[in-house]
Amino acid sequence: MITPLDILSLETWILILTSFILIRLYIHKKWQVLKNLNIPHDQPTILGIGNLMDFIKNPEFFVTFACHKKKYGPIYGAYNWLTPSITITDPEILKKIFIKEFSTFPDRQVNGKEMNSALTVVSGRKWKRIRNTLSPTFSSSKLKEMFGIVEDCADSFVQNIGTINSDVDGRFDVSLAFGRLTLDGICSSAFGVKVDSQAGNNGEESQVAKMARELLAFEFFSSKTTFASIVIFPWTEKIAEKFDYTIFPRKYVRYFARLIDSVVESKKEKKQLPQRTDILQTMIDSQITEEDVKNGAVKGVTKTEMKGNSIIMLLAGYETTSNAMVFLAYNLAVYKDAQHKCREEIEQVIAEHGGLTYEAVQDLKYMTQCLNESMRLYSLVPANSRYCERDITINGVTIPKGTLVNIPVFGMGRDEEFWNEPLTFNPDRMLDMNEIDPMIFQPFGAGPRNCIGMRFALLEIKITFAKLLQKFYLDVCEDTPAPPLKVGFKTSMKPKETLYLKVKALEIRVVPS
Numbered sequence: 001m002i003t004p005l006d007i008l009s010l011e012t013w014i015l016i017l018t019s020f021i022l023i024r025l026y027i028h029k030k031w032q033v034l035k036n037l038n039i040p041h042d043q044p045t046i047l048g049i050g051n052l053m054d055f056i057k058n059p060e061f062f063v064t065f066a067c068h069k070k071k072y073g074p075i076y077g078a079y080n081w082l083t084p085s086i087t088i089t090d091p092e093i094l095k096k097i098f099i100k101e102f103s104t105f106p107d108r109q110v111n112g113k114e115m116n117s118a119l120t121v122v123s124g125r126k127w128k129r130i131r132n133t134l135s136p137t138f139s140s141s142k143l144k145e146m147f148g149i150v151e152d153c154a155d156s157f158v159q160n161i162g163t164i165n166s167d168v169d170g171r172f173d174v175s176l177a178f179g180r181l182t183l184d185g186i187c188s189s190a191f192g193v194k195v196d197s198q199a200g201n202n203g204e205e206s207q208v209a210k211m212a213r214e215l216l217a218f219e220f221f222s223s224k225t226t227f228a229s230i231v232i233f234p235w236t237e238k239i240a241e242k243f244d245y246t247i248f249p250r251k252y253v254r255y256f257a258r259l260i261d262s263v264v265e266s267k268k269e270k271k272q273l274p275q276r277t278d279i280l281q282t283m284i285d286s287q288i289t290e291e292d293v294k295n296g297a298v299k300g301v302t303k304t305e306m307k308g309n310s311i312i313m314l315l316a317g318y319e320t321t322s323n324a325m326v327f328l329a330y331n332l333a334v335y336k337d338a339q340h341k342c343r344e345e346i347e348q349v350i351a352e353h354g355g356l357t358y359e360a361v362q363d364l365k366y367m368t369q370c371l372n373e374s375m376r377l378y379s380l381v382p383a384n385s386r387y388c389e390r391d392i393t394i395n396g397v398t399i400p401k402g403t404l405v406n407i408p409v410f411g412m413g414r415d416e417e418f419w420n421e422p423l424t425f426n427p428d429r430m431l432d433m434n435e436i437d438p439m440i441f442q443p444f445g446a447g448p449r450n451c452i453g454m455r456f457a458l459l460e461i462k463i464t465f466a467k468l469l470q471k472f473y474l475d476v477c478e479d480t481p482a483p484p485l486k487v488g489f490k491t492s493m494k495p496k497e498t499l500y501l502k503v504k505a506l507e508i509r510v511v512p513s
Protein backbone atom coordinates (compact mmCIF):
# COMPACT_ATOMS: atom_id res chain seq x y z
CA MET A 1 0.00 0.00 0.00
CA ILE A 2 1.28 3.48 -0.85
CA THR A 3 2.10 5.60 2.18
CA PRO A 4 2.43 9.41 2.19
CA LEU A 5 6.22 8.97 2.50
CA ASP A 6 6.32 7.02 -0.77
CA ILE A 7 4.93 10.09 -2.54
CA LEU A 8 6.94 12.89 -0.92
CA SER A 9 9.87 13.10 1.48
CA LEU A 10 9.33 13.89 5.16
CA GLU A 11 10.91 17.35 4.71
CA THR A 12 8.51 18.19 1.90
CA TRP A 13 5.53 17.08 4.00
CA ILE A 14 6.78 19.22 6.90
CA LEU A 15 7.12 22.18 4.54
CA ILE A 16 3.61 21.67 3.17
CA LEU A 17 2.10 21.28 6.63
CA THR A 18 3.92 24.36 7.93
CA SER A 19 2.65 26.36 4.95
CA PHE A 20 -0.86 25.17 5.71
CA ILE A 21 -0.50 26.29 9.32
CA LEU A 22 0.67 29.72 8.26
CA ILE A 23 -2.07 30.10 5.68
CA ARG A 24 -4.75 29.00 8.15
CA LEU A 25 -3.28 31.31 10.77
CA TYR A 26 -3.39 34.17 8.32
CA ILE A 27 -6.94 33.41 7.27
CA HIS A 28 -8.14 33.20 10.86
CA LYS A 29 -6.40 36.41 11.78
CA LYS A 30 -8.03 38.04 8.79
CA TRP A 31 -11.45 36.71 9.50
CA GLN A 32 -11.24 37.00 13.27
CA VAL A 33 -14.11 34.57 13.54
CA LEU A 34 -14.39 34.95 17.24
CA LYS A 35 -14.50 38.73 17.15
CA ASN A 36 -17.87 38.34 15.45
CA LEU A 37 -19.30 36.44 18.40
CA ASN A 38 -22.13 38.36 19.91
CA ILE A 39 -21.08 37.59 23.46
CA PRO A 40 -23.21 39.40 26.03
CA HIS A 41 -20.45 40.96 28.09
CA ASP A 42 -17.60 43.37 27.57
CA GLN A 43 -14.75 40.93 28.02
CA PRO A 44 -12.25 40.35 25.23
CA THR A 45 -13.08 37.22 23.31
CA ILE A 46 -9.75 36.25 21.83
CA LEU A 47 -7.38 34.33 24.08
CA GLY A 48 -5.08 33.40 21.27
CA ILE A 49 -3.80 30.09 20.09
CA GLY A 50 -3.18 27.33 22.57
CA ASN A 51 -6.23 27.05 24.80
CA LEU A 52 -6.22 23.30 24.34
CA MET A 53 -2.47 23.13 24.91
CA ASP A 54 -3.01 24.89 28.24
CA PHE A 55 -5.27 22.04 29.15
CA ILE A 56 -3.00 19.24 27.96
CA LYS A 57 -0.01 20.78 29.72
CA ASN A 58 -2.01 21.56 32.81
CA PRO A 59 -4.51 18.80 33.57
CA GLU A 60 -5.69 20.73 36.62
CA PHE A 61 -8.10 22.06 34.05
CA PHE A 62 -10.19 23.72 36.61
CA VAL A 63 -7.32 26.03 37.54
CA THR A 64 -7.02 27.14 33.92
CA PHE A 65 -10.79 27.31 33.60
CA ALA A 66 -11.22 29.26 36.87
CA CYS A 67 -8.60 31.80 35.71
CA HIS A 68 -10.17 32.17 32.29
CA LYS A 69 -13.67 32.47 33.71
CA LYS A 70 -12.55 35.11 36.17
CA LYS A 71 -10.76 37.04 33.46
CA TYR A 72 -13.09 36.62 30.51
CA GLY A 73 -16.50 35.74 31.98
CA PRO A 74 -18.66 32.61 31.70
CA ILE A 75 -18.59 32.56 27.89
CA TYR A 76 -15.39 33.21 26.02
CA GLY A 77 -13.80 32.52 22.69
CA ALA A 78 -10.40 31.02 22.01
CA TYR A 79 -8.49 29.14 19.36
CA ASN A 80 -7.80 25.46 19.89
CA TRP A 81 -4.75 25.90 17.76
CA LEU A 82 -6.41 26.71 14.46
CA THR A 83 -9.96 25.76 15.31
CA PRO A 84 -12.07 28.61 16.67
CA SER A 85 -13.72 27.54 19.89
CA ILE A 86 -16.11 29.01 22.39
CA THR A 87 -16.28 27.91 26.02
CA ILE A 88 -19.78 27.98 27.48
CA THR A 89 -20.91 27.37 31.05
CA ASP A 90 -24.39 28.87 30.82
CA PRO A 91 -26.74 25.89 31.48
CA GLU A 92 -29.60 27.33 29.41
CA ILE A 93 -27.42 27.69 26.32
CA LEU A 94 -25.86 24.28 26.91
CA LYS A 95 -29.30 22.67 27.12
CA LYS A 96 -30.12 24.04 23.68
CA ILE A 97 -26.78 22.93 22.22
CA PHE A 98 -27.00 19.40 23.63
CA ILE A 99 -30.71 18.74 23.13
CA LYS A 100 -32.93 21.17 21.20
CA GLU A 101 -30.33 22.15 18.60
CA PHE A 102 -28.70 18.72 18.47
CA SER A 103 -28.95 18.68 14.67
CA THR A 104 -26.66 21.74 14.55
CA PHE A 105 -24.21 20.19 17.04
CA PRO A 106 -24.29 16.46 16.24
CA ASP A 107 -20.57 15.65 16.71
CA ARG A 108 -17.86 16.18 19.29
CA GLN A 109 -15.15 16.94 16.76
CA VAL A 110 -14.41 17.01 13.20
CA ASN A 111 -8.65 6.85 12.32
CA GLY A 112 -7.53 2.61 9.17
CA LYS A 113 -10.79 1.54 8.09
CA GLU A 114 -11.99 -0.12 11.28
CA MET A 115 -11.51 2.86 13.57
CA ASN A 116 -13.16 5.28 11.18
CA SER A 117 -16.36 3.37 11.89
CA ALA A 118 -16.14 3.78 15.65
CA LEU A 119 -19.18 5.34 17.31
CA THR A 120 -17.07 8.04 18.92
CA VAL A 121 -16.01 9.49 15.54
CA VAL A 122 -18.75 8.72 13.01
CA SER A 123 -21.36 11.32 12.19
CA GLY A 124 -24.74 11.90 10.56
CA ARG A 125 -26.81 8.95 9.34
CA LYS A 126 -23.95 6.53 9.96
CA TRP A 127 -23.75 7.53 13.64
CA LYS A 128 -27.52 7.21 13.97
CA ARG A 129 -27.54 3.71 12.44
CA ILE A 130 -24.66 2.43 14.60
CA ARG A 131 -25.97 4.11 17.75
CA ASN A 132 -29.47 2.65 17.13
CA THR A 133 -27.89 -0.77 16.74
CA LEU A 134 -25.70 -0.64 19.80
CA SER A 135 -28.04 1.17 22.22
CA PRO A 136 -30.20 -1.91 22.99
CA THR A 137 -27.02 -3.66 24.26
CA PHE A 138 -27.17 -1.38 27.28
CA SER A 139 -30.92 -1.76 27.99
CA SER A 140 -31.99 -3.09 31.41
CA SER A 141 -32.83 -6.52 30.00
CA LYS A 142 -29.46 -6.92 28.24
CA LEU A 143 -27.56 -5.60 31.26
CA LYS A 144 -29.40 -8.14 33.41
CA GLU A 145 -28.16 -10.84 31.04
CA MET A 146 -24.62 -9.45 31.30
CA PHE A 147 -24.84 -9.27 35.11
CA GLY A 148 -23.05 -12.65 35.44
CA ILE A 149 -20.05 -11.49 33.35
CA VAL A 150 -19.60 -8.39 35.48
CA GLU A 151 -20.18 -10.30 38.72
CA ASP A 152 -17.49 -12.86 37.83
CA CYS A 153 -14.93 -10.08 37.38
CA ALA A 154 -15.95 -8.40 40.66
CA ASP A 155 -15.70 -11.76 42.50
CA SER A 156 -12.25 -12.30 41.11
CA PHE A 157 -11.29 -8.76 42.21
CA VAL A 158 -12.47 -9.30 45.79
CA GLN A 159 -10.81 -12.69 45.91
CA ASN A 160 -7.47 -11.22 44.78
CA ILE A 161 -7.50 -7.91 46.60
CA GLY A 162 -6.60 -9.45 49.95
CA THR A 163 -3.86 -11.62 48.44
CA ILE A 164 -1.94 -11.08 45.20
CA ASN A 165 -3.09 -7.52 44.62
CA SER A 166 -1.93 -6.27 48.02
CA ASP A 167 1.11 -6.69 50.27
CA VAL A 168 1.10 -8.14 53.79
CA ASP A 169 -0.37 -4.96 55.27
CA GLY A 170 -3.14 -4.93 52.68
CA ARG A 171 -1.52 -2.00 50.88
CA PHE A 172 -2.32 -1.94 47.18
CA ASP A 173 -1.75 0.13 44.08
CA VAL A 174 -5.28 1.35 43.45
CA SER A 175 -5.01 2.10 39.72
CA LEU A 176 -3.34 -1.26 39.02
CA ALA A 177 -5.98 -3.26 40.87
CA PHE A 178 -9.02 -1.49 39.39
CA GLY A 179 -7.32 -1.39 35.98
CA ARG A 180 -7.04 -5.19 35.91
CA LEU A 181 -10.64 -5.56 37.01
CA THR A 182 -12.01 -3.28 34.30
CA LEU A 183 -9.81 -4.84 31.65
CA ASP A 184 -11.35 -8.23 32.49
CA GLY A 185 -14.85 -6.72 32.47
CA ILE A 186 -14.56 -4.87 29.19
CA CYS A 187 -12.72 -7.67 27.31
CA SER A 188 -15.29 -10.14 28.49
CA SER A 189 -18.26 -7.99 27.54
CA ALA A 190 -16.92 -6.29 24.40
CA PHE A 191 -15.02 -9.18 22.82
CA GLY A 192 -16.60 -12.13 24.53
CA VAL A 193 -13.15 -13.22 25.69
CA LYS A 194 -12.09 -14.14 29.23
CA VAL A 195 -8.64 -12.61 29.82
CA ASP A 196 -8.03 -13.13 33.56
CA SER A 197 -5.69 -10.18 33.88
CA GLN A 198 -6.44 -10.10 37.60
CA ALA A 199 -4.41 -13.24 38.04
CA GLY A 200 -1.52 -10.74 38.03
CA ASN A 201 2.09 -11.84 38.08
CA ASN A 202 1.30 -15.07 39.84
CA GLY A 203 -0.86 -16.27 37.02
CA GLU A 204 -0.44 -16.50 33.28
CA GLU A 205 -1.57 -13.29 31.69
CA SER A 206 -3.32 -14.04 28.45
CA GLN A 207 -2.08 -12.63 25.15
CA VAL A 208 -5.35 -10.67 24.81
CA ALA A 209 -4.83 -8.95 28.17
CA LYS A 210 -1.24 -8.13 27.24
CA MET A 211 -2.21 -6.65 23.87
CA ALA A 212 -5.12 -4.73 25.41
CA ARG A 213 -2.84 -3.32 28.10
CA GLU A 214 -0.28 -2.27 25.52
CA LEU A 215 -2.91 -0.66 23.30
CA LEU A 216 -4.33 1.20 26.29
CA ALA A 217 -0.88 2.31 27.42
CA PHE A 218 -0.28 3.97 24.05
CA GLU A 219 0.23 7.70 24.61
CA PHE A 220 -2.04 9.32 22.03
CA PHE A 221 -0.95 12.81 22.91
CA SER A 222 2.74 12.01 22.79
CA SER A 223 2.48 11.05 19.12
CA LYS A 224 3.24 14.04 16.97
CA THR A 225 1.38 12.58 14.01
CA THR A 226 -1.69 12.07 16.14
CA PHE A 227 -1.42 15.50 17.60
CA ALA A 228 -1.09 17.11 14.18
CA SER A 229 -3.95 15.09 12.80
CA ILE A 230 -6.44 15.63 15.59
CA VAL A 231 -5.66 18.95 17.07
CA ILE A 232 -4.03 21.09 14.45
CA PHE A 233 -5.70 19.78 11.33
CA PRO A 234 -9.00 18.16 12.22
CA TRP A 235 -9.82 18.21 8.50
CA THR A 236 -6.85 15.96 7.59
CA GLU A 237 -8.94 13.09 8.85
CA LYS A 238 -10.59 12.85 5.45
CA ILE A 239 -7.18 12.51 3.76
CA ALA A 240 -6.01 10.06 6.39
CA GLU A 241 -9.08 7.95 5.73
CA LYS A 242 -8.10 7.62 2.08
CA PHE A 243 -4.72 6.20 3.14
CA ASP A 244 -6.41 3.92 5.65
CA TYR A 245 -4.50 5.81 8.34
CA THR A 246 -5.35 5.25 11.99
CA ILE A 247 -4.23 7.14 15.06
CA PHE A 248 -4.27 3.81 16.85
CA PRO A 249 -1.15 1.66 16.49
CA ARG A 250 -1.82 -0.59 13.53
CA LYS A 251 -0.30 -3.65 15.20
CA TYR A 252 -2.99 -3.63 17.90
CA VAL A 253 -5.91 -2.74 15.64
CA ARG A 254 -4.96 -5.68 13.39
CA TYR A 255 -4.55 -7.98 16.37
CA PHE A 256 -7.99 -7.15 17.75
CA ALA A 257 -9.59 -7.24 14.30
CA ARG A 258 -8.24 -10.78 13.86
CA LEU A 259 -9.29 -11.72 17.39
CA ILE A 260 -12.83 -10.59 16.67
CA ASP A 261 -12.84 -12.60 13.43
CA SER A 262 -11.89 -15.73 15.34
CA VAL A 263 -14.38 -15.11 18.16
CA VAL A 264 -17.12 -14.56 15.59
CA GLU A 265 -16.16 -17.79 13.83
CA SER A 266 -16.10 -19.80 17.03
CA LYS A 267 -19.37 -18.28 18.15
CA LYS A 268 -20.87 -19.33 14.83
CA GLU A 269 -19.57 -22.83 15.19
CA LYS A 270 -20.55 -22.77 18.89
CA LYS A 271 -17.20 -24.48 19.45
CA GLN A 272 -15.33 -22.39 21.96
CA LEU A 273 -17.92 -20.29 23.77
CA PRO A 274 -21.51 -20.73 24.78
CA GLN A 275 -23.80 -18.19 23.12
CA ARG A 276 -24.16 -15.48 25.71
CA THR A 277 -25.14 -11.85 25.83
CA ASP A 278 -22.23 -9.51 25.29
CA ILE A 279 -21.64 -6.42 23.16
CA LEU A 280 -20.07 -8.40 20.33
CA GLN A 281 -22.99 -10.84 20.23
CA THR A 282 -25.44 -7.91 19.84
CA MET A 283 -23.43 -6.72 16.86
CA ILE A 284 -23.20 -10.22 15.34
CA ASP A 285 -26.98 -10.51 15.67
CA SER A 286 -27.48 -7.28 13.72
CA GLN A 287 -24.79 -7.68 11.08
CA ILE A 288 -25.54 -6.18 7.67
CA THR A 289 -23.57 -5.88 4.42
CA GLU A 290 -22.00 -2.84 2.74
CA GLU A 291 -24.73 -3.28 0.13
CA ASP A 292 -27.44 -2.88 2.82
CA VAL A 293 -25.73 0.34 3.94
CA LYS A 294 -25.74 1.68 0.38
CA ASN A 295 -29.43 0.81 0.17
CA GLY A 296 -30.09 3.05 3.18
CA ALA A 297 -30.31 0.56 6.09
CA VAL A 298 -31.22 2.39 9.31
CA LYS A 299 -30.06 -0.35 11.67
CA GLY A 300 -27.26 -2.89 11.75
CA VAL A 301 -23.47 -2.82 11.55
CA THR A 302 -21.08 -4.10 8.89
CA LYS A 303 -18.21 -6.44 9.70
CA THR A 304 -15.70 -3.55 9.64
CA GLU A 305 -17.92 -1.43 11.89
CA MET A 306 -18.30 -4.36 14.26
CA LYS A 307 -14.52 -4.54 14.73
CA GLY A 308 -14.03 -0.80 15.13
CA ASN A 309 -16.81 -0.57 17.67
CA SER A 310 -15.63 -3.51 19.74
CA ILE A 311 -12.21 -1.84 20.00
CA ILE A 312 -13.72 1.56 20.82
CA MET A 313 -15.70 0.02 23.70
CA LEU A 314 -12.37 -1.09 25.13
CA LEU A 315 -10.80 2.34 24.65
CA ALA A 316 -13.79 4.39 25.82
CA GLY A 317 -14.81 2.13 28.66
CA TYR A 318 -11.59 0.96 30.24
CA GLU A 319 -9.74 3.90 31.79
CA THR A 320 -12.87 5.93 32.50
CA THR A 321 -14.50 3.15 34.52
CA SER A 322 -11.27 2.13 36.17
CA ASN A 323 -10.46 5.69 37.28
CA ALA A 324 -14.04 6.27 38.46
CA MET A 325 -13.43 3.33 40.83
CA VAL A 326 -10.01 4.66 41.84
CA PHE A 327 -11.47 8.03 42.89
CA LEU A 328 -14.47 6.43 44.61
CA ALA A 329 -12.18 4.09 46.58
CA TYR A 330 -10.06 7.08 47.60
CA ASN A 331 -13.05 9.11 48.76
CA LEU A 332 -14.51 6.20 50.71
CA ALA A 333 -11.14 5.51 52.34
CA VAL A 334 -10.77 9.16 53.34
CA TYR A 335 -14.39 9.81 54.31
CA LYS A 336 -15.05 6.87 56.64
CA ASP A 337 -18.60 7.92 57.54
CA ALA A 338 -19.60 7.65 53.90
CA GLN A 339 -17.93 4.21 53.67
CA HIS A 340 -19.76 3.08 56.78
CA LYS A 341 -23.12 4.27 55.41
CA CYS A 342 -22.45 2.50 52.11
CA ARG A 343 -21.73 -0.75 53.93
CA GLU A 344 -24.90 -0.48 56.01
CA GLU A 345 -26.90 0.15 52.86
CA ILE A 346 -25.34 -2.86 51.10
CA GLU A 347 -26.25 -5.16 53.99
CA GLN A 348 -29.79 -3.78 54.12
CA VAL A 349 -30.37 -4.04 50.35
CA ILE A 350 -28.99 -7.59 50.20
CA ALA A 351 -31.27 -8.61 53.05
CA GLU A 352 -34.28 -7.06 51.28
CA HIS A 353 -33.55 -8.69 47.90
CA GLY A 354 -32.22 -11.96 49.24
CA GLY A 355 -28.83 -11.42 47.58
CA LEU A 356 -26.89 -9.03 45.39
CA THR A 357 -29.24 -9.22 42.41
CA TYR A 358 -29.47 -6.78 39.48
CA GLU A 359 -32.44 -5.12 41.23
CA ALA A 360 -30.52 -4.91 44.53
CA VAL A 361 -27.71 -3.05 42.77
CA GLN A 362 -30.23 -0.52 41.42
CA ASP A 363 -31.34 0.12 45.02
CA LEU A 364 -27.87 1.19 46.20
CA LYS A 365 -28.97 4.82 46.43
CA TYR A 366 -26.40 6.12 48.89
CA MET A 367 -23.55 4.44 47.02
CA THR A 368 -24.80 6.18 43.85
CA GLN A 369 -24.71 9.50 45.71
CA CYS A 370 -21.09 8.81 46.70
CA LEU A 371 -20.18 7.88 43.14
CA ASN A 372 -21.84 10.99 41.71
CA GLU A 373 -20.12 13.21 44.25
CA SER A 374 -16.80 11.53 43.47
CA MET A 375 -17.34 12.08 39.71
CA ARG A 376 -18.24 15.73 40.35
CA LEU A 377 -14.96 16.32 42.17
CA TYR A 378 -12.92 14.19 39.79
CA SER A 379 -14.73 14.18 36.47
CA LEU A 380 -13.25 11.41 34.37
CA VAL A 381 -13.72 13.22 31.07
CA PRO A 382 -12.64 16.76 32.03
CA ALA A 383 -14.06 18.55 29.01
CA ASN A 384 -16.78 17.78 26.51
CA SER A 385 -17.31 19.41 23.12
CA ARG A 386 -19.77 19.93 20.29
CA TYR A 387 -18.92 21.00 16.77
CA CYS A 388 -21.17 23.67 15.26
CA GLU A 389 -22.32 22.79 11.75
CA ARG A 390 -24.16 26.02 10.83
CA ASP A 391 -24.26 29.63 12.01
CA ILE A 392 -26.66 29.87 14.91
CA THR A 393 -27.65 32.38 17.60
CA ILE A 394 -28.70 30.95 20.95
CA ASN A 395 -29.94 33.22 23.74
CA GLY A 396 -28.13 36.15 22.12
CA VAL A 397 -24.84 34.31 21.59
CA THR A 398 -23.84 33.85 17.96
CA ILE A 399 -21.89 30.67 17.26
CA PRO A 400 -20.41 30.64 13.77
CA LYS A 401 -20.29 27.48 11.65
CA GLY A 402 -17.05 25.56 12.23
CA THR A 403 -16.71 26.63 15.87
CA LEU A 404 -16.00 24.06 18.52
CA VAL A 405 -18.05 24.52 21.69
CA ASN A 406 -16.01 23.55 24.77
CA ILE A 407 -17.82 22.46 27.90
CA PRO A 408 -15.36 22.57 30.83
CA VAL A 409 -16.97 19.72 32.79
CA PHE A 410 -14.18 19.46 35.37
CA GLY A 411 -14.22 23.21 35.94
CA MET A 412 -18.00 23.35 36.27
CA GLY A 413 -17.90 20.50 38.81
CA ARG A 414 -15.80 22.68 41.11
CA ASP A 415 -17.26 26.08 40.32
CA GLU A 416 -18.34 28.03 43.42
CA GLU A 417 -21.11 29.59 41.38
CA PHE A 418 -22.79 26.19 41.16
CA TRP A 419 -21.66 24.34 44.29
CA ASN A 420 -21.40 25.26 47.93
CA GLU A 421 -17.89 24.47 49.26
CA PRO A 422 -17.04 22.71 45.99
CA LEU A 423 -13.85 21.01 47.20
CA THR A 424 -15.66 19.19 50.02
CA PHE A 425 -16.80 15.60 49.40
CA ASN A 426 -20.45 15.76 50.40
CA PRO A 427 -22.60 12.90 48.97
CA ASP A 428 -25.72 14.46 50.53
CA ARG A 429 -25.77 17.14 47.85
CA MET A 430 -26.48 14.34 45.33
CA LEU A 431 -29.58 13.14 47.23
CA ASP A 432 -32.13 14.52 44.78
CA MET A 433 -30.79 14.47 41.25
CA ASN A 434 -33.81 16.49 40.07
CA GLU A 435 -32.22 19.43 41.84
CA ILE A 436 -28.92 19.06 39.99
CA ASP A 437 -28.75 20.66 36.56
CA PRO A 438 -27.68 17.89 34.12
CA MET A 439 -25.79 20.48 32.08
CA ILE A 440 -23.62 21.51 35.04
CA PHE A 441 -23.02 17.98 36.30
CA GLN A 442 -22.48 15.81 33.23
CA PRO A 443 -19.96 13.03 33.94
CA PHE A 444 -21.36 10.99 31.04
CA GLY A 445 -22.06 13.92 28.70
CA ALA A 446 -25.57 14.93 27.71
CA GLY A 447 -28.26 14.70 25.05
CA PRO A 448 -28.64 12.05 22.33
CA ARG A 449 -24.87 11.67 22.01
CA ASN A 450 -24.16 10.98 25.67
CA CYS A 451 -22.12 7.99 26.86
CA ILE A 452 -23.63 4.80 25.48
CA GLY A 453 -21.85 2.68 28.10
CA MET A 454 -23.03 4.68 31.14
CA ARG A 455 -25.36 2.05 32.57
CA PHE A 456 -22.80 -0.70 32.05
CA ALA A 457 -20.16 1.36 33.86
CA LEU A 458 -22.52 2.16 36.76
CA LEU A 459 -23.44 -1.50 37.09
CA GLU A 460 -19.80 -2.62 37.12
CA ILE A 461 -18.75 0.01 39.67
CA LYS A 462 -21.65 -0.66 42.02
CA ILE A 463 -21.35 -4.46 41.93
CA THR A 464 -17.63 -4.19 42.61
CA PHE A 465 -18.00 -1.84 45.57
CA ALA A 466 -20.93 -3.82 46.99
CA LYS A 467 -18.77 -6.93 46.98
CA LEU A 468 -15.62 -5.17 48.16
CA LEU A 469 -17.20 -3.33 51.10
CA GLN A 470 -19.01 -6.45 52.27
CA LYS A 471 -15.66 -8.13 52.87
CA PHE A 472 -13.13 -5.36 53.36
CA TYR A 473 -12.61 -2.10 55.14
CA LEU A 474 -10.88 0.53 52.96
CA ASP A 475 -8.29 2.75 54.60
CA VAL A 476 -5.65 5.31 53.68
CA CYS A 477 -1.92 4.55 53.97
CA GLU A 478 0.65 6.81 55.56
CA ASP A 479 1.61 8.20 52.18
CA THR A 480 -1.93 8.62 50.82
CA PRO A 481 -2.31 12.33 50.00
CA ALA A 482 -4.96 14.39 51.76
CA PRO A 483 -7.88 15.64 49.64
CA PRO A 484 -8.25 17.10 47.12
CA LEU A 485 -6.08 14.69 45.14
CA LYS A 486 -3.81 16.15 42.49
CA VAL A 487 -4.92 14.89 39.11
CA GLY A 488 -3.29 14.07 35.81
CA PHE A 489 -4.68 13.17 32.42
CA LYS A 490 -4.05 10.37 29.96
CA THR A 491 -7.13 9.14 28.18
CA SER A 492 -9.17 10.05 31.25
CA MET A 493 -8.61 11.96 34.48
CA LYS A 494 -6.46 9.99 36.95
CA PRO A 495 -4.50 10.63 40.14
CA LYS A 496 -1.28 12.47 39.34
CA GLU A 497 0.88 10.21 41.50
CA THR A 498 0.61 6.47 42.12
CA LEU A 499 -2.10 6.09 44.73
CA TYR A 500 -1.95 3.52 47.51
CA LEU A 501 -4.76 2.49 49.85
CA LYS A 502 -5.12 -0.34 52.38
CA VAL A 503 -7.68 -3.11 52.73
CA LYS A 504 -8.40 -4.89 55.99
CA ALA A 505 -10.55 -8.00 56.06
CA LEU A 506 -13.79 -7.18 57.85
CA GLU A 507 -13.53 -9.96 60.43
CA ILE A 508 -11.45 -7.36 62.34
CA ARG A 509 -14.53 -5.06 62.21
CA VAL A 510 -13.01 -1.64 62.59
CA VAL A 511 -15.33 1.00 64.00
CA PRO A 512 -15.22 4.03 61.69
CA SER A 513 -13.78 7.17 63.25
Ligand code: HEM
Pocket residue numbers: 108119120121131312313314316317318320321324380381384385442443444445446447449450451452453454456457
Ligand atom coordinates in the same frame (compact mmCIF):
# COMPACT_ATOMS: atom_id res chain seq x y z
C1 HEM B 1 -17.26 5.89 34.45
C2 HEM B 1 -17.13 5.48 33.20
C3 HEM B 1 -17.38 6.32 31.97
C4 HEM B 1 -17.41 7.68 31.83
C5 HEM B 1 -17.19 8.74 32.91
C6 HEM B 1 -17.69 7.96 30.44
C7 HEM B 1 -17.83 9.23 29.91
C8 HEM B 1 -18.17 9.49 28.60
C9 HEM B 1 -18.39 10.82 28.06
C10 HEM B 1 -18.30 12.12 28.85
C11 HEM B 1 -18.69 10.68 26.75
C12 HEM B 1 -19.01 11.82 25.79
C13 HEM B 1 -20.53 12.04 25.81
C14 HEM B 1 -21.00 13.32 25.11
O1 HEM B 1 -20.37 13.72 24.14
O2 HEM B 1 -21.99 13.93 25.55
C15 HEM B 1 -18.67 9.26 26.44
C16 HEM B 1 -18.94 8.72 25.20
C17 HEM B 1 -18.86 7.38 24.91
N1 HEM B 1 -18.63 6.36 25.82
FE1 HEM B 1 -18.33 6.55 27.78
N2 HEM B 1 -17.81 6.76 29.77
C18 HEM B 1 -17.65 5.74 30.66
C19 HEM B 1 -17.73 4.38 30.39
C20 HEM B 1 -17.97 3.84 29.16
C21 HEM B 1 -18.08 2.41 28.89
C22 HEM B 1 -17.98 1.31 29.95
C23 HEM B 1 -18.26 2.28 27.55
C24 HEM B 1 -18.45 1.03 26.73
C25 HEM B 1 -18.79 -0.14 27.21
C26 HEM B 1 -18.28 3.63 26.98
C27 HEM B 1 -18.44 3.89 25.64
C28 HEM B 1 -18.61 5.17 25.12
C29 HEM B 1 -18.84 5.43 23.71
C30 HEM B 1 -18.87 4.38 22.60
C31 HEM B 1 -19.02 6.82 23.58
C32 HEM B 1 -19.33 7.58 22.30
C33 HEM B 1 -20.87 7.71 22.17
C34 HEM B 1 -21.32 8.42 20.89
O3 HEM B 1 -20.56 9.20 20.33
O4 HEM B 1 -22.47 8.15 20.46
N3 HEM B 1 -18.11 4.54 27.99
N4 HEM B 1 -18.35 8.56 27.58
